[in-house]
Amino acid sequence: MPDATLTNEEIRRYSRHLILPEFGMAAQRQLKQGSVLLIGAGGLGSPLALYLAAAGVGHLGIVDFDTVDESNLQRQIAHGTSTVGVNKALSARRRIADLNPHVEVTVIDEPISSENALALMQPYQVIIDGTDNFPTRYLTNDAAVLLKKPNIYGSIFRFEGQATVFWPDRGGPCYRCLYPEPPPPGLVPSCAEGGVLGVLPGVIGTIQATEAIKILTGTGEPLIGRLMLYDALTMRFRELRLRRNPACPVCGDQPNITELIDYQQFCGIVPEPAAASDEITPPAVAAWLTRDDRPFLLDVREANEWEIGHIAGAVRISVNELVNRLNELDSAVEMVVYCRSGVRSGRAVEMLRQAGFRKVQNMAGGILRWSAEVDPSIPQY
Amino acid sequence: MAVTVTIPTALRQYAAGQAAISIASGTIGEVLQGLVDAHPQLGRQLYNEQQQLRSFVNVYVGDEDIRYLQGLATPVPDGETVSIIPAIAGGVVRDA
Ligand SMILES: [Zn+2]
Numbered sequence: 085m086p087d088a089t090l091t092n093e094e095i096r097r098y099s100r101h102l103i104l105p106e107f108g109m110a111a112q113r114q115l116k117q118g119s120v121l122l123i124g125a126g127g128l129g130s131p132l133a134l135y136l137a138a139a140g141v142g143h144l145g146i147v148d149f150d151t152v153d154e155s156n157l158q159r160q161i162a163h164g165t166s167t168v169g170v171n172k173a174l175s176a177r178r179r180i181a182d183l184n185p186h187v188e189v190t191v192i193d194e195p196i197s198s199e200n201a202l203a204l205m206q207p208y209q210v211i212i213d214g215t216d217n218f219p220t221r222y223l224t225n226d227a228a229v230l231l232k233k234p235n236i237y238g239s240i241f242r243f244e245g246q247a248t249v250f251w252p253d254r255g256g257p258c259y260r261c262l263y264p265e266p267p268p269p270g271l272v273p274s275c276a277e278g279g280v281l282g283v284l285p286g287v288i289g290t291i292q293a294t295e296a297i298k299i300l301t302g303t304g305e306p307l308i309g310r311l312m313l314y315d316a317l318t319m320r321f322r323e324l325r326l327r328r329n330p331a332c333p334v335c336g337d338q339p340n341i342t343e344l345i346d347y348q349q350f351c352g353i354v355p356e357p358a359a360a361s362d363e364i365t366p367p368a369v370a371a372w373l374t375r376d377d378r379p380f381l382l383d384v385r386e387a388n389e390w391e392i393g394h395i396a397g398a399v400r401i402s403v404n405e406l407v408n409r410l411n412e413l414d415s416a417v418e419m420v421v422y423c424r425s426g427v428r429s430g431r432a433v434e435m436l437r438q439a440g441f442r443k444v445q446n447m448a449g450g451i452l453r454w455s456a457e458v459d460p461s462i463p464q465y
Numbered sequence: 466m467a468v469t470v471t472i473p474t475a476l477r478q479y480a481a482g483q484a485a486i487s488i489a490s491g492t493i494g495e496v497l498q499g500l501v502d503a504h505p506q507l508g509r510q511l512y513n514e515q516q517q518l519r520s521f522v523n524v525y526v527g528d529e530d531i532r533y534l535q536g537l538a539t540p541v542p543d544g545e546t547v548s549i550i551p552a553i554a555g556g557v558v559r560d561a
Pocket of ligand 1: 252257258259260261262328329333334335336358
């Protein structure tokens with residue numbers, strides 16, 4: 085544990101905390117001795133990392149194995165143009181080194197898994213969930229419950245966000261009390277499909293940071309047992325009550341999950357069998373489109389994505405509407421399906437095959453790869 | 466006599482883009498049925514094949530989860546707000 089004494093320099097730096105009557109030297113020393121593990125240094129993780137560092141939390145662990153991409157910078161404010169291509173945890177540490185050199189940052193540039201989660205979390209007082217996928221959410225939840233640590237949850241989608249503190253050890257619920265099971269893959273759209281307003285993770289991330297600071301210093305009333313909902317479009321905050329479920333499999337009275345499980349399997353994610361015959365490369369599609377037996381080209385993205393750019397001659401039916409609009413398609417005609425990166429179109433191909441379409445192929449890599457390999461005038465987004 | 470059902474962003478595409486829908490009051494089961502009658506595509510999102518509410522969709526009357534009230538038999542008084550809150554994964558948004 086670091087020395088809790090504040091140097092004169094630190095006293096100058098934190099003076100606006102120190103003169104808060106409810107905060108003062110005692111709380112600032114607790115922050116200095118405090119430790120927080122951030123799972124994810126993206127949209128939520130960025131404001132979290134910056135505010136927790138600025139506030140003087142002594143030790144931050146940052147888990148992220150992704151690298152900074154240009155399209156992250158619309159919202160991931162811990163990173164910058166100069167760190168595009170750099171590991172996100174490392175990029176955040178560089179920014180923090182300038183913001184507050186008194187903070188020790190541990191970079192964990194590997195994925196969190198059932199094998200390493202308990203060991204990774206053990207040294208930290210507070211866990212913050214800023215992940216983007218259900219397997220990691222359930223993994224983070226279960227590990228935090230087993231370690232009796234608070235798990236500060238935040239989630240965003242387009243213009244909406246949610247936040248709460250899961251802490252069964254203090255009588256509150258956990259994520260499984262709220263949602264015992266995840267949606268099957270494909271039923272709920274992911275963020276990559278939906279987009280997100282850049283300032284939204286700022287609002288939710290700073291709520292999470294506020295809760296972390298309150299928990300570390302024992303200040304105020306934590307957001308336990310309440311789900312904060314935020315809607316940026318109507319600019320409304322609402323609160324729903326959350327209760328611990330006595331029958332919860334992990335935090336209930338008789339839990340049956342007492343160690344970490346296989347979360348990919350739990351979330352119904354099975355490794356995709358390589359079905360090469362289902363896929364066709366963009367250059368092969370381009371060549372095919374010049375021939376007389378040209379295929380029907382189906383774009384399964386949303387209208388706003390279509391507006392950014394599309395392949396000439398394509399017809400657009402969103403993957404979400406596809407099941408209701410199959411009658412508009414001809415199963416006798418060869419068809420190539422594309423989306424942005426090939427994920428949604430892969431799902432569409434799967435759906436079409438189940439509906440009896442045999443002559444369907446997925447354009448590998450989507451319009452991103454089309455832009456890279458066929459037509460650079462189509463913007464990447 | 467009606468209640469307001471708020472539709473979360475993720476499900477608005479199945480409800481003609483609406484953020485809130487007015488439905489005749491009754492039990493929450495009746496209110497949700499009224500909602501699905503008006504917007505049949507919501508049915509698959511809310512209910513599984515056994516016609517039970519999906520485990521990743523929570524329904525609140527006011528600020529209380531119906532699982533801790535009387536489930537689908539919970540009465541919804543006139544003017545009350547019903548919220549549908551599905552699990553959302555998002556946090557870090559994948560750009561790749
Ligand atoms: Zn629980």
